[in-house]
Every structure is written in C-alpha cells, then in structure tokens.
Amino acid sequence: MENFEYYMPVNVIFGRGTESQTGSEASKFGEKVLLHYGGGSIKKSGLYDRVVDSLKAAGLEIFELGGVQPNPRLSLVREGIAICKREDIDLILAVGGGSVIDSAKAIGFGAVTDKDVWEEFYVNKAPVEASLPVGVVLTIPAAGSECSRGTVISNEDTQQKMPARGPAVLPVFAILNPELTVTLPDFQTACGASDMFAHIMERYFTNTEHVDLTDRMCEATMRCIIDNTPLVLENPDNYDYRAEIMLCGTLAHNNSLGIGRVQDWFSHGLEHQLSAIYDVPHGEGLAIIFPAWIKYCSTVNMPRFVRYAEKVWGITEGTAEEKVDAAVAALKAWYVKLGLKTRLSEYDFFDPENIPVMARGVIAEGGWGGIKEFTVEDAEHILQLAL
Amino acid sequence: MENFTYCVPTKIIFGAGTENNVGQEVRAIADKILLHYGGGSIKRSGLYERIMASLKSSGIEVVELGGVEPNPRLSLVLEGVELCRREGVQMILAVGGGSVIDSSKAIAIGCANDCDIWDKFFLHKQTVEKSLPVGVVLTIPAAGSESSNGTVISDIENKRKVSAKGQVVMPRFAILNPELSTTLPPFQTACGCADMLSHIMERYFTASNHVDLTDRLCEAAMQTVLENAPLALSDPENYDYRAELMLTGMVAHNNSLGVGRIQDWASHGLEHELSAIWDIAHGEGLAIITPAWMEYVSEYNVPRFVRFAEKVCGIRQGSDSEKITAAIEYLRSWFAGLGLKTRLRQYEFFDESRIPEMSKLCLGLIGRGAIKKLNVEDGEKIYRLAL
Numbered sequence: 001m002e003n004f005e006y007y008m009p010v011n012v013i014f015g016r017g018t019e020s021q022t023g024s025e026a027s028k029f030g031e032k033v034l035l036h037y038g039g040g041s042i043k044k045s046g047l048y049d050r051v052v053d054s055l056k057a058a059g060l061e062i063f064e065l066g067g068v069q070p071n072p073r074l075s076l077v078r079e080g081i082a083i084c085k086r087e088d089i090d091l092i093l094a095v096g097g098g099s100v101i102d103s104a105k106a107i108g109f110g111a112v113t114d115k116d117v118w119e120e121f122y123v124n125k126a127p128v129e130a131s132l133p134v135g136v137v138l139t140i141p142a143a144g145s146e147c148s149r150g151t152v153i154s155n156e157d158t159q160q161k162m163p164a165r166g167p168a169v170l171p172v173f174a175i176l177n178p179e180l181t182v183t184l185p186d187f188q189t190a191c192g193a194s195d196m197f198a199h200i201m202e203r204y205f206t207n208t209e210h211v212d213l214t215d216r217m218c219e220a221t222m223r224c225i226i227d228n229t230p231l232v233l234e235n236p237d238n239y240d241y242r243a244e245i246m247l248c249g250t251l252a253h254n255n256s257l258g259i260g261r262v263q264d265w266f267s268h269g270l271e272h273q274l275s276a277i278y279d280v281p282h283g284e285g286l287a288i289i290f291p292a293w294i295k296y297c298s299t300v301n302m303p304r305f306v307r308y309a310e311k312v313w314g315i316t317e318g319t320a321e322e323k324v325d326a327a328v329a330a331l332k333a334w335y336v337k338l339g340l341k342t343r344l345s346e347y348d349f350f351d352p353e354n355i356p357v358m359a360r361g362v363i364a365e366g367g368w369g370g371i372k373e374f375t376v377e378d379a380e381h382i383l384q385l386a387l
Numbered sequence: 388m389e390n391f392t393y394c395v396p397t398k399i400i401f402g403a404g405t406e407n408n409v410g411q412e413v414r415a416i417a418d419k420i421l422l423h424y425g426g427g428s429i430k431r432s433g434l435y436e437r438i439m440a441s442l443k444s445s446g447i448e449v450v451e452l453g454g455v456e457p458n459p460r461l462s463l464v465l466e467g468v469e470l471c472r473r474e475g476v477q478m479i480l481a482v483g484g485g486s487v488i489d490s491s492k493a494i495a496i497g498c499a500n501d502c503d504i505w506d507k508f509f510l511h512k513q514t515v516e517k518s519l520p521v522g523v524v525l526t527i528p529a530a531g532s533e534s535s536n537g538t539v540i541s542d543i544e545n546k547r548k549v550s551a552k553g554q555v556v557m558p559r560f561a562i563l564n565p566e567l568s569t570t571l572p573p574f575q576t577a578c579g580c581a582d583m584l585s586h587i588m589e590r591y592f593t594a595s596n597h598v599d600l601t602d603r604l605c606e607a608a609m610q611t612v613l614e615n616a617p618l619a620l621s622d623p624e625n626y627d628y629r630a631e632l633m634l635t636g637m638v639a640h641n642n643s644l645g646v647g648r649i650q651d652w653a654s655h656g657l658e659h660e661l662s663a664i665w666d667i668a669h670g671e672g673l674a675i676i677t678p679a680w681m682e683y684v685s686e687y688n689v690p691r692f693v694r695f696a697e698k699v700c701g702i703r704q705g706s707d708s709e710k711i712t713a714a715i716e717y718l719r720s721w722f723a724g725l726g727l728k729t730r731l732r733q734y735e736f737f738d739e740s741r742i743p744e745m746s747k748l749c750l751g752l753i754g755r756g757a758i759k760k761l762n763v764e765d766g767e768k769i770y771r772l773a774l
Contacts, residue, residue, distance in 0.1 A: 014393065017390075209627075210627035217604055240388065243597065247601075260402075
C-alpha cells in the first residue's frame with residue numbers, strides 16, 4: 001500500500017425529497033447564488049421550480065445561467081465567470097449532471113482569479129487553491145464530479161478536452177435524490193453506468209501490491225454496478241435500483257476506493273481525445289476504449305487481470321489468457337446489453353486516419369498511466385484494437 | 388435504502404513515517420495544545436520523542452496529560468478540562484488508541500461547553516454542538532474513533548460506560564502509520580480486530596431493505612479483517628497486514644459502510660455493561676456477546692443471517708438454520724484463534740447473579756437493536772447464552 005492523504009468533507013445529503021434542503025444548505029455560504037444548469041429537462045420535470053422555491057424561501061438572490069451542453073464548453077464558463085464578477089456572486093449551485101457540475105466548478109475558480117482560466121488551470125495545470133463555493137443538486141449519476149477535486153472542460157476553438165484539479169475544486173455540499181434520475185433517457189443511464197464503472201477500473205488496475213481492502217471494495221462496487229444497471233434499464237421507475245446506482249457513482253469517484261493505490265487513467269486520457277474531436281458521449285467512449293486497453297495491457301500484470309476476470313466477472317475456467325479474453329468479452333457484452341457501442345468503427349464519422357493525431361495528443365498532454373508508461377505507439381495500438 | 392447525510396471532515400494522513408508531519412498539521416489549527424496519551428508505551432517506543440520533535444520544530448507550545456486507561460475515565464477527562472482551561476489550550480492532540488482519542492474528545496467537549504458535560508451529553512444524550520479541535524496520532528487500530536462522531540467514557544464510581552455524539556466531535560486530522568502498530572501486544576491486536584469486525588456487523592445486521600452496495604462493501608471489509616487478523620498475529624512486524632487492519636479499522640467506523648442503513652448496535656450496548664462493571668476489554672467483551680446475540684436474534688431475520696454465513700463465512704452446505712449455527716461457530720473459533728475468550732464463565736470473577744442488573748442498566752430505559760428491539764428480558768437471555 002502506498003502512503004496517502006484522504007480528505008472528503010463534502011456534505012452529502014442523500015434520499016427522497018432532499019432537494020427541498022437546497023435553500024437551507026446554500027444559505028450557509030452567502031446571499032447571491034448563480035443557478036447553473038443545462039437544457040430544459042429540469043424545467044419540464046418541475047425540479048427547477050422546486051429548487052428556486054427552496055432558494056427563495058431561504059432568502060437567496062438568484063442569478064441564472066443555463067445552457068450547459070455535454071462536454072461542457074469553455075465559452076459558457078467564461079460567460080459564467082463574467083456574471084460572478086459583475087454581480088458579486090457568493091455561491092454557484094449546479095443543478096444537473098457531471099457536465100453542469102464541471103462547468104460550475106470552472107466558473108467557481110475562474111471567478112476568483114484575474115488570470116485566464118483555461119491557460120492557467122487547464123493548459124498550465126496550476127493546482128486550484130481558491131474558488132467560490134460550489135453546491136450540487138445531482139440529476140445524473142455518472143461522473144462522480146459531486147465529490148471530486150477535478151473538472152473537465154472542452155475548448156471548442158482548439159478541439160481540446162482537458163482536466164483541471166486542486167483542493168478548492170471540491171463542492172461544499174451535494175444533494176443526491178435518486179427520484180430525480182428516474183426520468184433519465186436509457187442512453188444517459190447507460191453512459192453514466194459506464195462512466196462510474198470506468199472510474200473504478202482506473203483505480204483497480206494497479207501494480208501496487210497489498211491493497212487487499214480496496215481491491216475487495218472495488219470488486220464489490222463493480223459487481224453492484226454490473227447487477228443493478230440492467231435492472232434500472234428494465235425498471236426505470238424503481239427507486240431502489242436507482243439509489244444503488246447513484247450511491248455507486250459517488251463512491252466510484254470520491255477516491256475512497258483508490259486510496260493507497262497507484263492509479264492508471266490512460267483510458268480516460270484516450271477517451272478525452274475521442275470526445276474532443278468527435279464530441280462522442282464520454283460513457284460510450286469509455287465502453288469503446290476500455291476493452292481494448294484491457295486486452296493490450298493485460299500482459300503487463302497478468303495476475304491482476306486474471307483476478308479481475310475471476311472476482312468481477314466470475315470466470316473460473318481456462319488459462320490466464322483465456323480468462324482475460326473471457327473477461328473482455330463479458331465486459332463488452334455488458335456494454336452492448338446497456339445499448340452502448342463498443343467499437344470505433346460503429347461511428348460512421350470516425351476516420352482511422354485521425355488515430356496518430358489522437359495518440360500524439362494524449363501523450364503530449366501527459367499525466368496518465370499507472371500500469372505502465374504509455375508511448376505514442378502504445379496509444380495507437382490501443383486505438384487500433386478499438387476499431 | 389434510508390435517507391442519510393454523510394460528511395467526514397477528518398483529514399486522513401496514512402502511511403509509513405507520517406507521524407513526523409504532526410507539527411505542520413497542528414500548526415494550521417493551533418499554537419498551544421494538550422498532548423494527551425496513555426501509559427509509558429509511547430515513551431518506550433520512541434514515538435513520544437518524535438512527536439515532541441515535530442511539534443517543537445513547528446513552534447507549538449505543549450501542555451501534557453498522560454495516564455489514560457482502557458475504558459477511559461470521567462475523572463481524568465474532568466482533570467483535563469480544568470488543565471486546558473487554566474493553560475488556555477486551543478486544541479487536543481491524542482496520541483494513542485481509542486481510549487486516548489475518546490478521552491481527548493471528551494476533554495475538547497468540556498473545554499467548549501460551560502455545563503456538566505457528563506449529565507448533558509453522555510447521560511441525557513443531547514447532541515454535541517461545540518468542541519475544541521482534536522487531532523489524532525493513532526497507535527491501535529480498533530475503535531475507529533479517529534474518524535467517528537462519538538466518544539465513550541466510563542464513570543467508574545457509578546459503574547456507567549456511555550457515549551456522546553455530534554458532528555463536531557470528529558477529529559480534524561488523523562495520522563495513521565501502520566508501523567506504530569507492529570509493537571502491539573497480541574491481545575491488543577486481537578481486541579482491536581474484534582472491535583472493528585463488530586463495528587461492521589452492527590451496521591451489516593440491519594432492518595433496511597435494498598442496501599446492495601453497502602451490503603457488499605461490509606462483506607468486503609469483514610472478509611479483510613477475518614483474513615488479515617490471524618496473519619498480523621502470526622507475522623506481527625509485517626507492514627502490509629498491519630496496514631490492511633489499520634485502514635479497515637478506520638473504514639469500519641467512519642460510517643461509509645453504514646450509510647442508508649438502520650443499524651443495530653445492541654451487542655455494543657450489552658458489552659458496555661461488561662466493561663463498566665467488570666472492566667473487561669471492549670474487544671474481548673464483543674467476542675463474547677456477539678455470537679450469543681446472533682444465536683438469540685437470528686430467527687428475526689433469517690435471510691440476513693444466512694447471507695452472512697454464505698458471503699462472509701463461506702458456508703455453502705446445509706439448511707438455513709444449519710448455516711447460521713455454522714456461522715456462529717465459525718465466528719467463535721475465529722475469536723478463540725486470536726486468543727480471545729468467547730464465554731463469560733472463562734472469567735473467574737464473573738458473577739452470574741448480576742445478569743439482571745446488567746440487563747436493566749443496558750435496556751431498562753431504552754430498548755436497543757434493529758434486527759430485534761431488545762427488552763430487559765431479552766438482554767438477560769443473551770447474557771445467559773454467553774455464559
């Protein structure tokens with residue numbers, strides 16, 4: 001086990017009807033709130049009205065910025081920063097999924113600096129040490145951004161999708177009501193499950209020895225996602241399955257499963273290339289990249305990948321290599337069952353000529369790879385395997 | 388799954404050599420502290436000197452109070468409160484195990500509240516709202532007090548052992564170096580493992596349905612304790628086993644495994660009377676009470692106890708009741724294998740005629756338990772099953 005520090009002071013408020021506590025939580029952090037959200041779904045569902053009522057009842061002055069898209073855009077972040085500075089906003093309230101939260105986080109730390117938010121924190125990777133507080137009402141269990149110290153933003157001008165990180169990126173509270181997720185379209189439910197599953201695999205595939213407890217907890221959480229996601233898709237209105245998935249999504253990325261482990265994250269790096277160039281949904285991109293990554297990397301640490309086959313997918317027969325192949329097949333079959341693509345060639349618009357560009361891009365950005373040190377050639381091989 | 392809120396504001400600093408950072412962690416909170424510890428073991432081991440050196444190099448002024456005993460005493464707490472007030476101490480640093488931490492928490496509560504804290508927070512169970520900050524350097528993985536919201540104190544004169552709780556009771560930081568636990572006597576290692584296993588069982592045996600993820604996480608953590616405790620006893624200096632146990636002890640009681648679950652805690656209640664009246668080591672008391680409690684209550688939720696037998700103890704054969712009996716036997720022999728007593732009659736001093744009194748103290752005012760709400764009569768029967 002590696003030495004580690006773990007600090008997760010987000011106030012998580014979980015369960016039915018909990019969005020009614022938004023106002024009382026938000027009012028602990030000031031008087032002026034920027035309400036940040038995506039499209040019209042929260043207005044159609046009535047969530048918008050309930051949140052606004054709760055904020056008003058707590059005496060908060062509300063400013064609004066909607067329009068966050070999947071793979072959230074730098075241009076909207078800049079707009080939000082301008083509002084915060086002009087109106088002297090105290091708190092940003094993200095009502096939505098990972099894209100809305102990531103956008104809110106970027107606005108939060110962009111609002112307390114005079115530097116260019118993209119150059120300073122995304123390109124130059126300065127750690128984020130100060131931010132306006134960000135509160136969350138989560139509607140899509142997926143990214144785990146509600147309890148993470150990261151944010152991923154897409155710069156539409158440069159076709160780059162990159163993360164920024166730091167202690168001040170962590171939200172101050174997160175309201176998680178599984179009822180809010182019952183109206184999600186199947187495809188978003190599936191992409192969310194794929195994303196949280198990937199967050200655990202990025203931590204699980206490690207060369208760190210003697211990580212017994214976190215190994216078992218990773219396996220427990222992966223099996224929980226494997227079992228509950230198809231149940232959610234078959235019974236979309238069922239609270240219990242939605243609750244399991246929502247809790248898994250937070251746990252998958254609050255790093256309680258990753259402490260003391262050297263983590264990998266190269267699959268996320270490769271997927272970011274895919275989303276940046278083709279605007280592919282992140283969860284589906286991961287369903288395409290991860291099986292190829294597993295196949296390519298398994299020889300680096302065969303016992304770990306065999307353990308994955310045995311403990312996560314229940315594969316007990318065959319040689320080590322056969323077990324890994326069976327695990328990759330089982331993973332792909334699970335993605336397909338969720339309605340996700342598992343090959344780049346399934347996208348008409350994908351041009352294999354872009355593979356070298358993507359491979360160079362992910363290596364140039366750097367910061368990935370725990371199982372091995374990845375080269376441009378490795379990246380190309382994995383993308384070829386994913387075709 | 389029940390609605391819940393979850394927030395752990397304790398910064399965990401885990402790994403080899405981490406106690407040497409204590410000075411800078413304290414520095415961020417206070418200039419003048421009370422260093423609180425037990426007997427001579429931290430002086431013999433050299434830990435005391437390393438802590439003092441780190442505090443001095445950060446310019447921290449230190450007032451000392453040693454002498455904490457197992458089942459920490461109210462009398463020492465009150466002495467500590469008076470000392471801290473006189474000296475103008477801003478923070479309590481606990482160096483030791485659960486007893487030292489609990490004593491430190493109680494002193495911190497006493498310093499911040501002008502009232503009879505024993506009467507208000509312990510006997511009358513008012514939620515603690517104010518406390519001085521507490522920091523921890525942990526030497527015994529067991530109680531999980533390093534990131535819990537509670538403290539348990541004993542009033543020896545009146546033979547009462549009771550708890551107080553509140554979010555502010557959680558330590559600000561906890562330094563966990565598994566190396567510090569390699570010199571623990573086997574009996575203390577064993578008692579610690581019994582305690583952490585019990586902390587998970589109290590959460591696992593629930594009245595809530597649809598708690599799939601936390602069920603699996605509890606099972607993962609219990610398996611880790613069951614496997615690693617005998618390994619640590621047979622190879623006491625091995626860092627890896629000690630690290631698993633130290634991490635599991637913390638996870639077992641920071642309530643990450645208990646979120647959304649109605650928890651039981653009857654065994655802890657019954658054990659507290661053993662410790663209060665006979666000064667029995669808490670972990671050993673739990674090794675005696677827990678199997679007896681299982682024998683008595685398993686009929687009230689057979690599927691849950693069968694699941695425990697199958698998933699935790701690996702028992703596959705037999706009828707439901709045979710599986711449960713086998714699981715209880717498995718547990719008793721695991722405790723015995725660690726060198727713990729599993730029967731009250733193994734104590735020469737135990738006086739059977741006091742059972743009605745113990746049960747009345749524990750269950751006279753409030754029933755305890757989620758699997759079955761126990762009354763005084765139930766308590767007596769469980770104590771007799773434990774004879």
